[in-house]
Amino acid sequence: MTETQALPEAIETECVVIGAGPSGLFAVFELGLLGMKCHVVDSLQHPGGQCAELYPDKPIYDIPALPVCGAQELVDRLMEQIRPFAAGFHLGQEVTGLVRRDDGHFELTTAKGTRFSAGAVIIAAGLGSFQPRRLSVEGAEALEGRQVHYRVARAEQYRGKDLLIGGGGDSALDWVLEFAGKARSVTLVHRREEFRAQPASVARMKELVAAGHVRHLSGQVGALRIVGGMLTGATVNCLDGSAVEVDCDHVFAAVGDINTYPGKKKLILSGFHEAALAAFGVQAYVYPGKRQFLQYTTTSPIMQQRLGVSGTGG
Ligand SMILES: Cc1cc2nc3c(=O)[nH]c(=O)nc-3n(C[C@H](O)[C@H](O)[C@H](O)COP(=O)(O)OP(=O)(O)OC[C@H]3O[C@@H](n4cnc5c(N)ncnc54)[C@H](O)[C@@H]3O)c2cc1C
Known part of the structure; x- marks a missing residue:
């Protein structure tokens, strides 16, 4: 068998989200509201990024409208919120290859050999792929x-x-x-x-x-x-x-102090806003001819249908 034949078939999708931290999870939600399907990849075995990995038991006090919310609870709530959109999750896999093809599509590969062909990619990689710096001492x-x-x-x-x-x-x-x-x-x-x-x-x-x-x-x-x-x-x-x-x-x-970039406020609420902007950006990139409307979940029948809540609003 040649190397080419051995490659697994690529998963075709509108968007791949790299990172299942709060920003990545909220990106799934925003993409879903816009009617777009996606797959999520994270090197960790579980969703939640830093919240789940570094401080799951701690209370967070600066999530808008939630006076206090446990870090793992926030992740659980986000997972619940994105459930209607049935995103594919590929956990325990680091994205190691990302190539933009001439036709504008993206090819991604993970360390486990999973391949994606995606219309767009959202990189919600936070502090970077969690790879603990292992203690290099005997035992x-x-x-x-x-x-x-x-x-x-x-x-x-x-x-x-x-x-x-x-x-x-x-x-x-x-x-x-x-x-x-x-x-x-x-x-x-x-x-x-x-x-x-x-x-x-x-x-x-x-x-x-x-x-x-x-x-x-x-x-x-x-x-x-x-x-x-x-x-x-x-x-x-x-x-x-x-x-x-x-x-x-x-x-x-202890992990978690890897790097930073200028101007970024490393807060969950910043990530949520960036996720919404990214989703609109993805829609414009994948469907360049399509007009974009800003719709409210309170009043948009199509969004409510996508959320599976149509007819329950009274
Ligand atoms: C102790 C502590 C307390 C904090 N308290 C607060 C607080 O009270 N309020 C607040 O707003 N913020 C707080 N933060 C910061 C907050 O946790 C981060 O801002 C938030 O987690 C960022 O979310 P994110 O989704 O952008 O990135 P992350 O949570 O870092 O998630 C990124 C994910 O991407 C994955 N990833 C990266 N690269 C790859 C790759 N190549 N392949 C696959 N997966 C990849 C990582 O494994 C990770 O799971 C705290 C942080 C710490 C460490």
Whole structure:
């Protein structure tokens, strides 16, 4: 069999959305309202992007009209909202190839070999494809998911434990603040003196360090202490050349501080608006001759039909 014959057939679709974070999910909704079908690809095994991966248990207070909403709850609500549009989901797959053909169509491929031929592509990739920077120390891989973590789910289970948290971005600092006073001990290990997290979080962390509630070490985890298959501690190689032994039951190598771009406000509500603009852009690109109307879901029979709610409005 030749290589060409071995290629799987491409999925034909009007649009592929790269990223199933809140922006990508809302893009599905906006495309659906405009009568367009799409497929969604995400490297994570579940939808929700940062909300589901980095802070599922946390409350969000700045979603318009929802005074408080859990991060996972927001994802669940978005999934519920887009259900009428039956988008195809391809999770656990990173988009590794994207080519614009001469005829304006796009060809996409994922690391698992799924192929798409799409009229348009919405890149809702947020901070980028979530690929945890794995702890490159002996024994870490075997403890992954049990005592070495790249995401924090069910925060309650770490109450009363000795925790070592690695990183200097928002996720790492967030978890330091979350667990201080709840865990038996919290040690923050960051390989630089400077932090990239919000200044307010850094200031609060420093207060906790000064009050003796958090230990802060500048350096990197050099080795794990594993006794009978269980993690009991770690050696931190500090920037000053010393090696410090830290007792810990769990190590978190926090992700989420990858990159930024000028002018972008990294808020969910910005993503929602950008998703709506993108959907209109996709419609204009795929159907250049079609007139675009701004319709309201409250009054548009066609949108209500697409949502499956026609006739229920009274
Ligand atoms: C601790 C923390 C607290 C926060 N609190 C708030 C808050 O209170 N209010 C607020 O508005 N915002 C908050 N944010 C920010 C908010 O989570 C982000 O603005 C939001 O998640 C961005 O959504 P998104 O869909 O654009 O991107 P993301 O949520 O980053 O999702 C992007 C998705 O794209 C996928 N992806 C990227 N590249 C590829 C690829 N090549 N192939 C396949 N998949 C790919 C990723 O795996 C990811 O799932 C917080 C963030 C953190 C870390």
